[in-house]
Amino acid sequence: MKLDEIRLGVNIDHVATVRNARGTNYPDPLKAAKIVKEAGGDGITAHLREDRRHIVDQDIIRLKKQNVLPLNLEMAVTSEMQKIALDVLPNAICLVPEKREERTTEGGLDLLSSIPRLRSFIEPIKKKDIRVSLFIEPSEEQINAAKIIGADIIELHTGHFCDLFEKKDQGYIEVIKTLEKAAIYAHKLGLEVHAGHGLTTSSVGHISKIQQIKEFNIGHSIISDSIFLGLRGAIELMKQKIKESRF
Numbered sequence: 001m002k003l004d005e006i007r008l009g010v011n012i013d014h015v016a017t018v019r020n021a022r023g024t025n026y027p028d029p030l031k032a033a034k035i036v037k038e039a040g041g042d043g044i045t046a047h048l049r050e051d052r053r054h055i056v057d058q059d060i061i062r063l064k065k066q067n068v069l070p071l072n073l074e075m076a077v078t079s080e081m082q083k084i085a086l087d088v089l090p091n092a093i094c095l096v097p098e099k100r101e102e103r104t105t106e107g108g109l110d111l112l113s114s115i116p117r118l119r120s121f122i123e124p125i126k127k128k129d130i131r132v133s134l135f136i137e138p139s140e141e142q143i144n145a146a147k148i149i150g151a152d153i154i155e156l157h158t159g160h161f162c163d164l165f166e167k168k169d170q171g172y173i174e175v176i177k178t179l180e181k182a183a184i185y186a187h188k189l190g191l192e193v194h195a196g197h198g199l200t201t202s203s204v205g206h207i208s209k210i211q212q213i214k215e216f217n218i219g220h221s222i223i224s225d226s227i228f229l230g231l232r233g234a235i236e237l238m239k240q241k242i243k244e245s246r247f
Contacts, residue, residue, distance in 0.1 A: 003211050003246040008239055009043035009072055010036045011196075011219025016046075016054040029059045032231060033068045039235035043091075045217045047074035048084065050098060057084065064088050072133070072217065077114070077121055085125055092131040094155055094217070095122075108136035108157040111145035118149045126150065133194060138182030147189050154186050155194040155217065158207060162198030165206070176206055183212035201225070201237055205245035216242065 015032040019025065033044045044063060046055045063071050070091035075081035076098035085093050095118070097109050111118065111134065122132045133153035136142040146154050156179055164172035183193045195207055196217035207213065218238060225234035 004214075005246060006208060006213055006242050007042035007215040008040075008235070008242065009045045009194075009196075009215055009217040010041045010222055010235060011045040011047070011074075011217055012036070012223075013047050013054045013219055014223040016056070016059060020054060020056075029055065030062050030066060030068070033063055033066070035231045036235060037069050039232040040239050041069065041235050042215070043070040043072055043217075044068065045072040045074060045094070045219065047096070048081065050076060050078070050080075060084065060088055060090070064090055074135075077109075077118065082121060082125065085130060086128060089128055090130060092133055092153070093125060094133040094135055094153075096135040107159070108142065109134055111136060111142050111149060115145055115149055122150060126152075138179045140182070140185055143182060143186045143189065143191065146186075147191060151191065153192040153194055155196055156182055156213075157197050158195050158199055159197040161207070162200070162203055165203045166198075166200075172206075176210075179207065180210045180212075183210050187212040201241045204238065204241050208242045208245035 012029045012032045015027050015029045019027055036044060046060060046063060048055050048060055060073060072092045072094055073085060073090040074094045074096050077095055095109060126132055131152045133155050134146045134151045135155045135157060136146060138156050143154060161172050161175040161179060164175060186193050192214055193212045194215040194217060195213050199216060199218050200221040222234045222238055229237060
């Protein structure tokens with residue numbers, strides 16, 4: 001059976017990481033966004049961190065103003081980020097946990113301990129017709145909480161699967177089953193299902209077979225591959241690997 005094609009959101013954070021390493025104005029994340037569109041990408045994801053270690057405020061403003069592709073703003077649950085989202089009006093936000101000392105996002109949000117706070121936090125954002133996604137672990141409890149909070153989307157954290165897959169640990173097979181079960185459950189509740197974190201061209205095909213997933217958000221591996229293939233080539237390769245697994 002042929003499945004619907006999964007959208008690909010490309011995270012361009014590490015284009016800004018390279019720029020910031022030398023304090024220059026290049027490489028430009030906006031130029032990267034334009035190449036993402038040319039290569040067939042469906043959206044742009046950018047994480048505006050508290051410490052501004054890669055993407056900075058001006059990047060978000062320019063990305064939204066140029067509107068090359070739909071902008072998904074990853075952000076922590078803080079009043080500062082809420083104000084930025086309400087000022088910039090991205091197409092979507094994805095709320096993620098954030099620790100200043102972490103290299104990258106280490107896991108999903110714990111929704112169960114924050115339901116009232118998160119409901120209050122997203123209310124003014126949803127009133128601006130900004131879609132709200134919550135980055136979570138694949139558990140029914142977290143999915144139920146996402147529904148109660150009022151999210152439009154959940155993004156399933158695929159990091160554990162990717163870690164096992166890269167180590168050639170066969171335990172990844174059980175994690176795929178867990179991700180699929182979570183995707184089916186969320187879909188039945190009326191939540192759109194996305195997935196991301198750590199996916200590569202080698203691993204993405206296993207997750208692409210989950211028919212309820214509508215979008216991937218992938219960054220590090222695409223930017224890494226682009227060193228050798230060019231950004232357009234890296235995106236086209238990722239799209240090809242996703243598409244191959246949907247037949």
